[in-house]
Amino acid sequence: MSEGLWLWLTLLAIGSTTILTRGSFIVAGERARLPATLQRALRYAPAAALAALVAPEILLDGGEFTALNPKFAAAAVVVLVCLRLRNPWLPFIAGMAVLLLLRKGLGW
Amino acid sequence: MNASFKRGAAEGFRAFLPLSIGLIPWALVTGVAMRSIGLSPLEAMGMNLIVFAGTAQLGTLPLIAAGAPLWLLVLTALVLNLRFVIFSAALAPAFAGYSRARRILSSYLLVDGVFAILSERLLKAQDPHWRWGCYIAPSLWCWTLWQVFALVGILGAGALPADWSLEFMATIALLVMLVPMSATRPMLVAALVGGLGAVLARGLPLKLGLIAGIAAGIAAGFIAERQAEKRRPA
Structure with a gap:
Protein backbone atom coordinates (compact mmCIF):
# COMPACT_ATOMS: atom_id res chain seq x y z
CA MET A 1 0.00 0.00 0.00
CA SER A 2 1.28 3.47 -0.78
CA GLU A 3 2.43 5.68 2.05
CA GLY A 4 -0.11 8.38 1.19
CA LEU A 5 -3.07 6.04 1.41
CA TRP A 6 -1.78 4.59 4.68
CA LEU A 7 -1.60 8.10 6.16
CA TRP A 8 -5.21 8.87 5.19
CA LEU A 9 -6.34 5.59 6.78
CA THR A 10 -4.41 6.55 9.92
CA LEU A 11 -6.12 9.95 9.99
CA LEU A 12 -9.53 8.31 9.61
CA ALA A 13 -8.73 5.90 12.45
CA ILE A 14 -7.65 8.76 14.74
CA GLY A 15 -10.69 10.77 13.68
CA SER A 16 -13.02 7.88 14.49
CA THR A 17 -11.81 7.97 18.12
CA THR A 18 -12.91 11.62 18.35
CA ILE A 19 -16.37 11.07 16.90
CA LEU A 20 -16.89 7.86 18.94
CA THR A 21 -15.93 9.45 22.27
CA ARG A 22 -17.80 12.69 21.59
CA GLY A 23 -20.87 10.89 20.31
CA SER A 24 -20.87 8.07 22.87
CA PHE A 25 -23.70 9.37 25.03
CA ILE A 26 -25.07 12.17 22.86
CA VAL A 27 -25.97 9.72 20.09
CA ALA A 28 -26.90 6.78 22.36
CA GLY A 29 -29.22 9.08 24.27
CA GLU A 30 -30.13 9.11 27.94
CA ARG A 31 -30.69 5.33 28.03
CA ALA A 32 -27.02 4.77 28.80
CA ARG A 33 -25.28 5.81 32.02
CA LEU A 34 -21.60 5.95 32.87
CA PRO A 35 -20.69 4.22 36.19
CA ALA A 36 -19.63 6.85 38.76
CA THR A 37 -16.32 5.16 39.66
CA LEU A 38 -15.31 4.86 36.01
CA GLN A 39 -16.27 8.48 35.45
CA ARG A 40 -14.03 9.57 38.32
CA ALA A 41 -11.09 7.48 37.14
CA LEU A 42 -11.44 8.75 33.56
CA ARG A 43 -11.00 12.32 34.74
CA TYR A 44 -7.29 11.58 35.20
CA ALA A 45 -6.76 10.19 31.70
CA PRO A 46 -6.05 13.48 29.89
CA ALA A 47 -3.51 14.75 32.45
CA ALA A 48 -1.74 11.38 32.60
CA ALA A 49 -1.67 11.09 28.81
CA LEU A 50 -0.44 14.66 28.19
CA ALA A 51 2.35 14.21 30.74
CA ALA A 52 3.29 10.80 29.32
CA LEU A 53 3.66 12.40 25.87
CA VAL A 54 5.56 15.47 27.05
CA ALA A 55 7.95 14.00 29.65
CA PRO A 56 9.97 11.73 27.33
CA GLU A 57 10.14 14.60 24.83
CA ILE A 58 11.79 16.98 27.30
CA LEU A 59 13.71 14.56 29.59
CA LEU A 60 15.31 12.31 27.00
CA ASP A 61 17.98 13.19 24.50
CA GLY A 62 18.52 10.50 21.88
CA GLY A 63 16.84 7.92 24.13
CA GLU A 64 19.06 8.72 27.12
CA PHE A 65 17.87 10.40 30.31
CA LYS A 104 21.52 28.46 17.91
CA GLY A 105 22.93 31.23 20.10
CA LEU A 106 24.92 29.12 22.54
CA GLY A 107 25.23 25.95 20.47
CA TRP A 108 23.99 23.75 23.34
CA MET B 1 -35.25 29.77 12.50
CA ASN B 2 -37.51 31.04 15.20
CA ALA B 3 -36.99 33.79 17.74
CA SER B 4 -35.97 31.56 20.63
CA PHE B 5 -33.36 29.82 18.46
CA LYS B 6 -31.88 33.24 17.68
CA ARG B 7 -31.92 34.29 21.32
CA GLY B 8 -30.16 31.05 22.30
CA ALA B 9 -27.62 31.47 19.50
CA ALA B 10 -26.87 35.06 20.57
CA GLU B 11 -26.42 34.12 24.22
CA GLY B 12 -24.23 31.09 23.44
CA PHE B 13 -22.08 33.07 21.02
CA ARG B 14 -21.60 36.01 23.41
CA ALA B 15 -20.66 33.73 26.31
CA PHE B 16 -18.16 31.73 24.27
CA LEU B 17 -16.58 34.59 22.29
CA PRO B 18 -13.88 35.66 24.81
CA LEU B 19 -12.62 32.11 25.32
CA SER B 20 -12.68 31.36 21.61
CA ILE B 21 -10.06 34.03 20.91
CA GLY B 22 -7.63 31.92 22.95
CA LEU B 23 -8.02 29.19 20.31
CA ILE B 24 -6.24 31.25 17.65
CA PRO B 25 -2.65 30.56 18.77
CA TRP B 26 -3.56 26.87 19.20
CA ALA B 27 -4.92 26.54 15.72
CA LEU B 28 -1.89 28.34 14.24
CA VAL B 29 0.52 26.13 16.19
CA THR B 30 -1.34 22.96 15.23
CA GLY B 31 -1.14 24.00 11.58
CA VAL B 32 2.61 24.64 11.80
CA ALA B 33 3.21 21.43 13.80
CA MET B 34 1.40 19.24 11.27
CA ARG B 35 3.59 20.61 8.48
CA SER B 36 6.75 20.27 10.63
CA ILE B 37 6.48 16.45 10.66
CA GLY B 38 6.22 16.39 6.88
CA LEU B 39 2.48 16.33 6.15
CA SER B 40 1.57 18.07 2.89
CA PRO B 41 -0.81 21.06 3.14
CA LEU B 42 -3.63 18.83 1.84
CA GLU B 43 -2.88 16.05 4.35
CA ALA B 44 -2.59 18.56 7.19
CA MET B 45 -5.92 20.17 6.32
CA GLY B 46 -7.45 16.70 5.95
CA MET B 47 -6.30 15.81 9.45
CA ASN B 48 -7.69 19.08 10.77
CA LEU B 49 -11.12 18.39 9.25
CA ILE B 50 -11.30 14.66 10.02
CA VAL B 51 -9.92 14.69 13.56
CA PHE B 52 -10.93 18.23 14.65
CA ALA B 53 -9.37 17.86 18.11
CA GLY B 54 -6.22 19.82 18.99
CA THR B 55 -5.04 17.46 21.72
CA ALA B 56 -5.45 14.29 19.66
CA GLN B 57 -3.81 15.97 16.65
CA LEU B 58 -0.81 17.35 18.54
CA GLY B 59 -0.46 14.22 20.67
CA THR B 60 -0.35 11.79 17.74
CA LEU B 61 1.96 13.88 15.51
CA PRO B 62 5.22 12.67 17.12
CA LEU B 63 3.96 9.08 16.86
CA ILE B 64 3.06 9.50 13.17
CA ALA B 65 6.48 11.04 12.59
CA ALA B 66 8.18 8.11 14.34
CA GLY B 67 6.23 5.59 12.23
CA ALA B 68 4.51 4.09 15.30
CA PRO B 69 2.11 1.18 14.68
CA LEU B 70 -1.51 2.06 13.94
CA TRP B 71 -2.94 0.48 17.10
CA LEU B 72 -0.68 2.66 19.26
CA LEU B 73 -1.77 5.80 17.41
CA VAL B 74 -5.43 4.89 17.85
CA LEU B 75 -5.00 3.94 21.51
CA THR B 76 -3.18 7.21 22.26
CA ALA B 77 -5.83 9.28 20.47
CA LEU B 78 -8.51 7.36 22.34
CA VAL B 79 -6.95 8.06 25.74
CA LEU B 80 -6.50 11.75 24.88
CA ASN B 81 -10.18 11.84 23.88
CA LEU B 82 -11.59 9.95 26.88
CA ARG B 83 -12.60 13.24 28.48
CA PHE B 84 -15.18 13.60 25.70
CA VAL B 85 -16.98 10.49 27.02
CA ILE B 86 -17.51 12.37 30.28
CA PHE B 87 -18.63 15.56 28.48
CA SER B 88 -20.91 13.51 26.24
CA ALA B 89 -22.52 11.72 29.19
CA ALA B 90 -23.00 14.99 31.06
CA LEU B 91 -24.46 16.84 28.08
CA ALA B 92 -26.65 14.04 26.62
CA PRO B 93 -29.89 15.17 28.37
CA ALA B 94 -29.62 18.53 26.56
CA PHE B 95 -30.03 16.70 23.22
CA ALA B 96 -33.16 14.79 24.22
CA GLY B 97 -35.72 14.65 21.40
CA TYR B 98 -33.29 15.81 18.70
CA SER B 99 -32.90 13.88 15.44
CA ARG B 100 -30.03 11.45 14.93
CA ALA B 101 -28.46 13.69 12.27
CA ARG B 102 -28.46 16.62 14.69
CA ARG B 103 -26.91 14.46 17.43
CA ILE B 104 -24.15 13.25 15.12
CA LEU B 105 -23.37 16.79 13.94
CA SER B 106 -23.34 17.95 17.58
CA SER B 107 -20.96 15.11 18.48
CA TYR B 108 -18.50 16.01 15.73
CA LEU B 109 -18.52 19.63 16.93
CA LEU B 110 -18.25 18.99 20.70
CA VAL B 111 -15.23 20.83 22.15
CA ASP B 112 -13.92 21.48 25.67
CA GLY B 113 -14.55 25.24 25.61
CA VAL B 114 -18.22 25.09 24.64
CA PHE B 115 -18.82 22.36 27.20
CA ALA B 116 -17.04 24.29 29.96
CA ILE B 117 -18.80 27.61 29.32
CA LEU B 118 -22.28 26.49 28.30
CA SER B 119 -23.12 23.04 29.72
CA GLU B 120 -24.90 24.43 32.78
CA ARG B 121 -27.10 26.74 30.68
CA LEU B 122 -27.83 23.98 28.15
CA LEU B 123 -28.91 21.50 30.82
CA LYS B 124 -31.13 24.05 32.58
CA ALA B 125 -32.89 25.41 29.49
CA GLN B 126 -36.37 23.96 28.81
CA ASP B 127 -36.93 25.37 25.32
CA PRO B 128 -35.39 22.95 22.72
CA HIS B 129 -35.06 25.73 20.09
CA TRP B 130 -33.19 27.98 22.50
CA ARG B 131 -30.94 25.07 23.53
CA TRP B 132 -30.12 24.19 19.93
CA GLY B 133 -29.18 27.80 19.11
CA CYS B 134 -27.11 28.08 22.27
CA TYR B 135 -25.13 24.95 21.35
CA ILE B 136 -24.78 25.13 17.59
CA ALA B 137 -23.85 28.83 17.17
CA PRO B 138 -20.73 28.84 19.40
CA SER B 139 -19.79 25.32 18.19
CA LEU B 140 -19.85 26.35 14.52
CA TRP B 141 -17.96 29.54 15.37
CA CYS B 142 -15.30 27.47 17.12
CA TRP B 143 -15.06 25.05 14.18
CA THR B 144 -14.65 27.93 11.72
CA LEU B 145 -11.98 29.66 13.80
CA TRP B 146 -10.09 26.37 14.18
CA GLN B 147 -10.14 25.57 10.45
CA VAL B 148 -9.26 29.10 9.30
CA PHE B 149 -6.32 29.65 11.63
CA ALA B 150 -4.99 26.11 11.22
CA LEU B 151 -4.99 26.81 7.47
CA VAL B 152 -3.06 30.03 8.10
CA GLY B 153 -0.53 28.00 10.12
CA ILE B 154 -0.34 25.28 7.45
CA LEU B 155 0.30 27.79 4.65
CA GLY B 156 2.56 29.98 6.79
CA ALA B 157 4.74 27.08 7.96
CA GLY B 158 6.53 27.02 4.60
CA ALA B 159 7.76 30.57 5.17
CA LEU B 160 9.46 29.66 8.46
CA PRO B 161 13.06 28.38 8.44
CA ALA B 162 13.24 24.57 8.48
CA ASP B 163 15.94 24.42 11.17
CA TRP B 164 13.91 26.24 13.84
CA SER B 165 12.84 23.09 15.75
CA LEU B 166 9.22 23.98 14.99
CA GLU B 167 8.03 20.52 16.08
CA PHE B 168 8.71 21.73 19.64
CA MET B 169 5.62 23.96 19.30
CA ALA B 170 3.52 20.81 19.70
CA THR B 171 5.28 20.02 23.00
CA ILE B 172 4.69 23.58 24.21
CA ALA B 173 1.01 23.31 23.25
CA LEU B 174 0.60 20.07 25.21
CA LEU B 175 2.32 21.70 28.23
CA VAL B 176 0.03 24.73 28.03
CA MET B 177 -2.94 22.34 28.32
CA LEU B 178 -1.36 20.29 31.07
CA VAL B 179 -0.42 23.12 33.48
CA PRO B 180 -3.92 24.43 34.34
CA MET B 181 -5.21 20.85 34.40
CA SER B 182 -2.75 19.94 37.16
CA ALA B 183 -4.13 22.54 39.58
CA THR B 184 -5.50 19.97 42.07
CA ARG B 185 -3.30 17.53 43.94
CA PRO B 186 -4.68 14.26 42.50
CA MET B 187 -4.38 15.70 38.96
CA LEU B 188 -0.78 16.74 39.64
CA VAL B 189 -0.04 13.24 40.96
CA ALA B 190 -1.61 11.71 37.84
CA ALA B 191 0.53 13.95 35.62
CA LEU B 192 3.81 13.37 37.51
CA VAL B 193 3.36 9.59 37.67
CA GLY B 194 2.19 9.47 34.04
CA GLY B 195 5.19 11.48 32.84
CA LEU B 196 7.85 9.72 34.91
CA GLY B 197 6.25 6.34 34.19
CA ALA B 198 6.52 6.94 30.45
CA VAL B 199 10.19 7.96 30.83
CA LEU B 200 11.09 4.96 33.03
CA ALA B 201 9.19 2.46 30.86
CA ARG B 202 10.63 3.80 27.58
CA GLY B 203 12.58 0.57 27.05
CA LEU B 204 9.42 -1.50 26.59
CA PRO B 205 8.88 -2.76 23.04
CA LEU B 206 6.31 -1.24 20.64
CA LYS B 207 6.28 2.06 22.54
CA LEU B 208 4.22 0.33 25.22
CA GLY B 209 5.97 2.59 27.75
CA LEU B 210 3.58 5.38 26.76
CA ILE B 211 0.53 3.25 27.56
CA ALA B 212 2.15 1.96 30.79
CA GLY B 213 2.85 5.54 31.89
CA ILE B 214 -0.73 6.64 31.17
CA ALA B 215 -2.23 3.66 33.04
CA ALA B 216 0.05 4.30 36.05
CA GLY B 217 -0.89 7.99 36.00
CA ILE B 218 -4.64 7.31 35.98
CA ALA B 219 -4.29 4.78 38.84
CA ALA B 220 -2.10 7.17 40.87
CA GLY B 221 -4.53 10.06 40.43
CA PHE B 222 -7.47 7.91 41.47
CA ILE B 223 -5.60 6.64 44.56
CA ALA B 224 -4.52 10.18 45.49
CA GLU B 225 -8.16 11.28 45.31
CA ARG B 226 -9.22 8.43 47.62
CA GLN B 227 -6.44 9.30 50.08
CA ALA B 228 -7.46 12.96 50.14
CA GLU B 229 -11.04 11.92 50.90
CA LYS B 230 -9.98 9.67 53.77
CA ARG B 231 -7.94 12.43 55.37
CA ARG B 232 -10.79 14.91 55.15
CA PRO B 233 -12.95 14.77 58.33
CA ALA B 234 -16.40 13.44 57.49
Whole structure:
Protein backbone atom coordinates (compact mmCIF):
# COMPACT_ATOMS: atom_id res chain seq x y z
CA MET A 1 0.00 0.00 0.00
CA SER A 2 1.28 3.47 -0.78
CA GLU A 3 2.43 5.68 2.05
CA GLY A 4 -0.11 8.38 1.19
CA LEU A 5 -3.07 6.04 1.41
CA TRP A 6 -1.78 4.59 4.68
CA LEU A 7 -1.60 8.10 6.16
CA TRP A 8 -5.21 8.87 5.19
CA LEU A 9 -6.34 5.59 6.78
CA THR A 10 -4.41 6.55 9.92
CA LEU A 11 -6.12 9.95 9.99
CA LEU A 12 -9.53 8.31 9.61
CA ALA A 13 -8.73 5.90 12.45
CA ILE A 14 -7.65 8.76 14.74
CA GLY A 15 -10.69 10.77 13.68
CA SER A 16 -13.02 7.88 14.49
CA THR A 17 -11.81 7.97 18.12
CA THR A 18 -12.91 11.62 18.35
CA ILE A 19 -16.37 11.07 16.90
CA LEU A 20 -16.89 7.86 18.94
CA THR A 21 -15.93 9.45 22.27
CA ARG A 22 -17.80 12.69 21.59
CA GLY A 23 -20.87 10.89 20.31
CA SER A 24 -20.87 8.07 22.87
CA PHE A 25 -23.70 9.37 25.03
CA ILE A 26 -25.07 12.17 22.86
CA VAL A 27 -25.97 9.72 20.09
CA ALA A 28 -26.90 6.78 22.36
CA GLY A 29 -29.22 9.08 24.27
CA GLU A 30 -30.13 9.11 27.94
CA ARG A 31 -30.69 5.33 28.03
CA ALA A 32 -27.02 4.77 28.80
CA ARG A 33 -25.28 5.81 32.02
CA LEU A 34 -21.60 5.95 32.87
CA PRO A 35 -20.69 4.22 36.19
CA ALA A 36 -19.63 6.85 38.76
CA THR A 37 -16.32 5.16 39.66
CA LEU A 38 -15.31 4.86 36.01
CA GLN A 39 -16.27 8.48 35.45
CA ARG A 40 -14.03 9.57 38.32
CA ALA A 41 -11.09 7.48 37.14
CA LEU A 42 -11.44 8.75 33.56
CA ARG A 43 -11.00 12.32 34.74
CA TYR A 44 -7.29 11.58 35.20
CA ALA A 45 -6.76 10.19 31.70
CA PRO A 46 -6.05 13.48 29.89
CA ALA A 47 -3.51 14.75 32.45
CA ALA A 48 -1.74 11.38 32.60
CA ALA A 49 -1.67 11.09 28.81
CA LEU A 50 -0.44 14.66 28.19
CA ALA A 51 2.35 14.21 30.74
CA ALA A 52 3.29 10.80 29.32
CA LEU A 53 3.66 12.40 25.87
CA VAL A 54 5.56 15.47 27.05
CA ALA A 55 7.95 14.00 29.65
CA PRO A 56 9.97 11.73 27.33
CA GLU A 57 10.14 14.60 24.83
CA ILE A 58 11.79 16.98 27.30
CA LEU A 59 13.71 14.56 29.59
CA LEU A 60 15.31 12.31 27.00
CA ASP A 61 17.98 13.19 24.50
CA GLY A 62 18.52 10.50 21.88
CA GLY A 63 16.84 7.92 24.13
CA GLU A 64 19.06 8.72 27.12
CA PHE A 65 17.87 10.40 30.31
CA THR A 66 19.30 13.95 30.36
CA ALA A 67 17.60 16.23 32.86
CA LEU A 68 19.51 19.31 31.70
CA ASN A 69 18.95 19.86 28.01
CA PRO A 70 17.68 22.81 25.93
CA LYS A 71 14.18 21.35 25.56
CA PHE A 72 13.84 20.87 29.32
CA ALA A 73 14.99 24.45 29.98
CA ALA A 74 12.48 25.75 27.42
CA ALA A 75 9.70 23.61 28.95
CA ALA A 76 10.50 24.97 32.44
CA VAL A 77 10.11 28.53 31.10
CA VAL A 78 6.81 27.57 29.43
CA VAL A 79 5.45 26.20 32.73
CA LEU A 80 6.51 29.37 34.59
CA VAL A 81 4.89 31.62 31.98
CA CYS A 82 1.65 29.56 32.14
CA LEU A 83 1.55 29.79 35.92
CA ARG A 84 2.29 33.53 36.09
CA LEU A 85 0.59 35.03 33.04
CA ARG A 86 -2.71 34.45 31.34
CA ASN A 87 -1.57 35.40 27.85
CA PRO A 88 -2.29 32.72 25.21
CA TRP A 89 0.66 33.67 22.97
CA LEU A 90 3.51 34.13 25.46
CA PRO A 91 4.15 30.43 26.27
CA PHE A 92 4.83 29.74 22.58
CA ILE A 93 6.97 32.85 22.08
CA ALA A 94 8.97 32.37 25.30
CA GLY A 95 9.42 28.61 24.83
CA MET A 96 10.62 28.85 21.24
CA ALA A 97 12.84 31.86 22.10
CA VAL A 98 14.60 29.95 24.89
CA LEU A 99 15.04 26.81 22.77
CA LEU A 100 16.40 28.72 19.76
CA LEU A 101 18.65 30.90 21.92
CA LEU A 102 20.19 27.87 23.63
CA ARG A 103 20.54 25.82 20.45
CA LYS A 104 21.52 28.46 17.91
CA GLY A 105 22.93 31.23 20.10
CA LEU A 106 24.92 29.12 22.54
CA GLY A 107 25.23 25.95 20.47
CA TRP A 108 23.99 23.75 23.34
CA MET B 1 -35.25 29.77 12.50
CA ASN B 2 -37.51 31.04 15.20
CA ALA B 3 -36.99 33.79 17.74
CA SER B 4 -35.97 31.56 20.63
CA PHE B 5 -33.36 29.82 18.46
CA LYS B 6 -31.88 33.24 17.68
CA ARG B 7 -31.92 34.29 21.32
CA GLY B 8 -30.16 31.05 22.30
CA ALA B 9 -27.62 31.47 19.50
CA ALA B 10 -26.87 35.06 20.57
CA GLU B 11 -26.42 34.12 24.22
CA GLY B 12 -24.23 31.09 23.44
CA PHE B 13 -22.08 33.07 21.02
CA ARG B 14 -21.60 36.01 23.41
CA ALA B 15 -20.66 33.73 26.31
CA PHE B 16 -18.16 31.73 24.27
CA LEU B 17 -16.58 34.59 22.29
CA PRO B 18 -13.88 35.66 24.81
CA LEU B 19 -12.62 32.11 25.32
CA SER B 20 -12.68 31.36 21.61
CA ILE B 21 -10.06 34.03 20.91
CA GLY B 22 -7.63 31.92 22.95
CA LEU B 23 -8.02 29.19 20.31
CA ILE B 24 -6.24 31.25 17.65
CA PRO B 25 -2.65 30.56 18.77
CA TRP B 26 -3.56 26.87 19.20
CA ALA B 27 -4.92 26.54 15.72
CA LEU B 28 -1.89 28.34 14.24
CA VAL B 29 0.52 26.13 16.19
CA THR B 30 -1.34 22.96 15.23
CA GLY B 31 -1.14 24.00 11.58
CA VAL B 32 2.61 24.64 11.80
CA ALA B 33 3.21 21.43 13.80
CA MET B 34 1.40 19.24 11.27
CA ARG B 35 3.59 20.61 8.48
CA SER B 36 6.75 20.27 10.63
CA ILE B 37 6.48 16.45 10.66
CA GLY B 38 6.22 16.39 6.88
CA LEU B 39 2.48 16.33 6.15
CA SER B 40 1.57 18.07 2.89
CA PRO B 41 -0.81 21.06 3.14
CA LEU B 42 -3.63 18.83 1.84
CA GLU B 43 -2.88 16.05 4.35
CA ALA B 44 -2.59 18.56 7.19
CA MET B 45 -5.92 20.17 6.32
CA GLY B 46 -7.45 16.70 5.95
CA MET B 47 -6.30 15.81 9.45
CA ASN B 48 -7.69 19.08 10.77
CA LEU B 49 -11.12 18.39 9.25
CA ILE B 50 -11.30 14.66 10.02
CA VAL B 51 -9.92 14.69 13.56
CA PHE B 52 -10.93 18.23 14.65
CA ALA B 53 -9.37 17.86 18.11
CA GLY B 54 -6.22 19.82 18.99
CA THR B 55 -5.04 17.46 21.72
CA ALA B 56 -5.45 14.29 19.66
CA GLN B 57 -3.81 15.97 16.65
CA LEU B 58 -0.81 17.35 18.54
CA GLY B 59 -0.46 14.22 20.67
CA THR B 60 -0.35 11.79 17.74
CA LEU B 61 1.96 13.88 15.51
CA PRO B 62 5.22 12.67 17.12
CA LEU B 63 3.96 9.08 16.86
CA ILE B 64 3.06 9.50 13.17
CA ALA B 65 6.48 11.04 12.59
CA ALA B 66 8.18 8.11 14.34
CA GLY B 67 6.23 5.59 12.23
CA ALA B 68 4.51 4.09 15.30
CA PRO B 69 2.11 1.18 14.68
CA LEU B 70 -1.51 2.06 13.94
CA TRP B 71 -2.94 0.48 17.10
CA LEU B 72 -0.68 2.66 19.26
CA LEU B 73 -1.77 5.80 17.41
CA VAL B 74 -5.43 4.89 17.85
CA LEU B 75 -5.00 3.94 21.51
CA THR B 76 -3.18 7.21 22.26
CA ALA B 77 -5.83 9.28 20.47
CA LEU B 78 -8.51 7.36 22.34
CA VAL B 79 -6.95 8.06 25.74
CA LEU B 80 -6.50 11.75 24.88
CA ASN B 81 -10.18 11.84 23.88
CA LEU B 82 -11.59 9.95 26.88
CA ARG B 83 -12.60 13.24 28.48
CA PHE B 84 -15.18 13.60 25.70
CA VAL B 85 -16.98 10.49 27.02
CA ILE B 86 -17.51 12.37 30.28
CA PHE B 87 -18.63 15.56 28.48
CA SER B 88 -20.91 13.51 26.24
CA ALA B 89 -22.52 11.72 29.19
CA ALA B 90 -23.00 14.99 31.06
CA LEU B 91 -24.46 16.84 28.08
CA ALA B 92 -26.65 14.04 26.62
CA PRO B 93 -29.89 15.17 28.37
CA ALA B 94 -29.62 18.53 26.56
CA PHE B 95 -30.03 16.70 23.22
CA ALA B 96 -33.16 14.79 24.22
CA GLY B 97 -35.72 14.65 21.40
CA TYR B 98 -33.29 15.81 18.70
CA SER B 99 -32.90 13.88 15.44
CA ARG B 100 -30.03 11.45 14.93
CA ALA B 101 -28.46 13.69 12.27
CA ARG B 102 -28.46 16.62 14.69
CA ARG B 103 -26.91 14.46 17.43
CA ILE B 104 -24.15 13.25 15.12
CA LEU B 105 -23.37 16.79 13.94
CA SER B 106 -23.34 17.95 17.58
CA SER B 107 -20.96 15.11 18.48
CA TYR B 108 -18.50 16.01 15.73
CA LEU B 109 -18.52 19.63 16.93
CA LEU B 110 -18.25 18.99 20.70
CA VAL B 111 -15.23 20.83 22.15
CA ASP B 112 -13.92 21.48 25.67
CA GLY B 113 -14.55 25.24 25.61
CA VAL B 114 -18.22 25.09 24.64
CA PHE B 115 -18.82 22.36 27.20
CA ALA B 116 -17.04 24.29 29.96
CA ILE B 117 -18.80 27.61 29.32
CA LEU B 118 -22.28 26.49 28.30
CA SER B 119 -23.12 23.04 29.72
CA GLU B 120 -24.90 24.43 32.78
CA ARG B 121 -27.10 26.74 30.68
CA LEU B 122 -27.83 23.98 28.15
CA LEU B 123 -28.91 21.50 30.82
CA LYS B 124 -31.13 24.05 32.58
CA ALA B 125 -32.89 25.41 29.49
CA GLN B 126 -36.37 23.96 28.81
CA ASP B 127 -36.93 25.37 25.32
CA PRO B 128 -35.39 22.95 22.72
CA HIS B 129 -35.06 25.73 20.09
CA TRP B 130 -33.19 27.98 22.50
CA ARG B 131 -30.94 25.07 23.53
CA TRP B 132 -30.12 24.19 19.93
CA GLY B 133 -29.18 27.80 19.11
CA CYS B 134 -27.11 28.08 22.27
CA TYR B 135 -25.13 24.95 21.35
CA ILE B 136 -24.78 25.13 17.59
CA ALA B 137 -23.85 28.83 17.17
CA PRO B 138 -20.73 28.84 19.40
CA SER B 139 -19.79 25.32 18.19
CA LEU B 140 -19.85 26.35 14.52
CA TRP B 141 -17.96 29.54 15.37
CA CYS B 142 -15.30 27.47 17.12
CA TRP B 143 -15.06 25.05 14.18
CA THR B 144 -14.65 27.93 11.72
CA LEU B 145 -11.98 29.66 13.80
CA TRP B 146 -10.09 26.37 14.18
CA GLN B 147 -10.14 25.57 10.45
CA VAL B 148 -9.26 29.10 9.30
CA PHE B 149 -6.32 29.65 11.63
CA ALA B 150 -4.99 26.11 11.22
CA LEU B 151 -4.99 26.81 7.47
CA VAL B 152 -3.06 30.03 8.10
CA GLY B 153 -0.53 28.00 10.12
CA ILE B 154 -0.34 25.28 7.45
CA LEU B 155 0.30 27.79 4.65
CA GLY B 156 2.56 29.98 6.79
CA ALA B 157 4.74 27.08 7.96
CA GLY B 158 6.53 27.02 4.60
CA ALA B 159 7.76 30.57 5.17
CA LEU B 160 9.46 29.66 8.46
CA PRO B 161 13.06 28.38 8.44
CA ALA B 162 13.24 24.57 8.48
CA ASP B 163 15.94 24.42 11.17
CA TRP B 164 13.91 26.24 13.84
CA SER B 165 12.84 23.09 15.75
CA LEU B 166 9.22 23.98 14.99
CA GLU B 167 8.03 20.52 16.08
CA PHE B 168 8.71 21.73 19.64
CA MET B 169 5.62 23.96 19.30
CA ALA B 170 3.52 20.81 19.70
CA THR B 171 5.28 20.02 23.00
CA ILE B 172 4.69 23.58 24.21
CA ALA B 173 1.01 23.31 23.25
CA LEU B 174 0.60 20.07 25.21
CA LEU B 175 2.32 21.70 28.23
CA VAL B 176 0.03 24.73 28.03
CA MET B 177 -2.94 22.34 28.32
CA LEU B 178 -1.36 20.29 31.07
CA VAL B 179 -0.42 23.12 33.48
CA PRO B 180 -3.92 24.43 34.34
CA MET B 181 -5.21 20.85 34.40
CA SER B 182 -2.75 19.94 37.16
CA ALA B 183 -4.13 22.54 39.58
CA THR B 184 -5.50 19.97 42.07
CA ARG B 185 -3.30 17.53 43.94
CA PRO B 186 -4.68 14.26 42.50
CA MET B 187 -4.38 15.70 38.96
CA LEU B 188 -0.78 16.74 39.64
CA VAL B 189 -0.04 13.24 40.96
CA ALA B 190 -1.61 11.71 37.84
CA ALA B 191 0.53 13.95 35.62
CA LEU B 192 3.81 13.37 37.51
CA VAL B 193 3.36 9.59 37.67
CA GLY B 194 2.19 9.47 34.04
CA GLY B 195 5.19 11.48 32.84
CA LEU B 196 7.85 9.72 34.91
CA GLY B 197 6.25 6.34 34.19
CA ALA B 198 6.52 6.94 30.45
CA VAL B 199 10.19 7.96 30.83
CA LEU B 200 11.09 4.96 33.03
CA ALA B 201 9.19 2.46 30.86
CA ARG B 202 10.63 3.80 27.58
CA GLY B 203 12.58 0.57 27.05
CA LEU B 204 9.42 -1.50 26.59
CA PRO B 205 8.88 -2.76 23.04
CA LEU B 206 6.31 -1.24 20.64
CA LYS B 207 6.28 2.06 22.54
CA LEU B 208 4.22 0.33 25.22
CA GLY B 209 5.97 2.59 27.75
CA LEU B 210 3.58 5.38 26.76
CA ILE B 211 0.53 3.25 27.56
CA ALA B 212 2.15 1.96 30.79
CA GLY B 213 2.85 5.54 31.89
CA ILE B 214 -0.73 6.64 31.17
CA ALA B 215 -2.23 3.66 33.04
CA ALA B 216 0.05 4.30 36.05
CA GLY B 217 -0.89 7.99 36.00
CA ILE B 218 -4.64 7.31 35.98
CA ALA B 219 -4.29 4.78 38.84
CA ALA B 220 -2.10 7.17 40.87
CA GLY B 221 -4.53 10.06 40.43
CA PHE B 222 -7.47 7.91 41.47
CA ILE B 223 -5.60 6.64 44.56
CA ALA B 224 -4.52 10.18 45.49
CA GLU B 225 -8.16 11.28 45.31
CA ARG B 226 -9.22 8.43 47.62
CA GLN B 227 -6.44 9.30 50.08
CA ALA B 228 -7.46 12.96 50.14
CA GLU B 229 -11.04 11.92 50.90
CA LYS B 230 -9.98 9.67 53.77
CA ARG B 231 -7.94 12.43 55.37
CA ARG B 232 -10.79 14.91 55.15
CA PRO B 233 -12.95 14.77 58.33
CA ALA B 234 -16.40 13.44 57.49
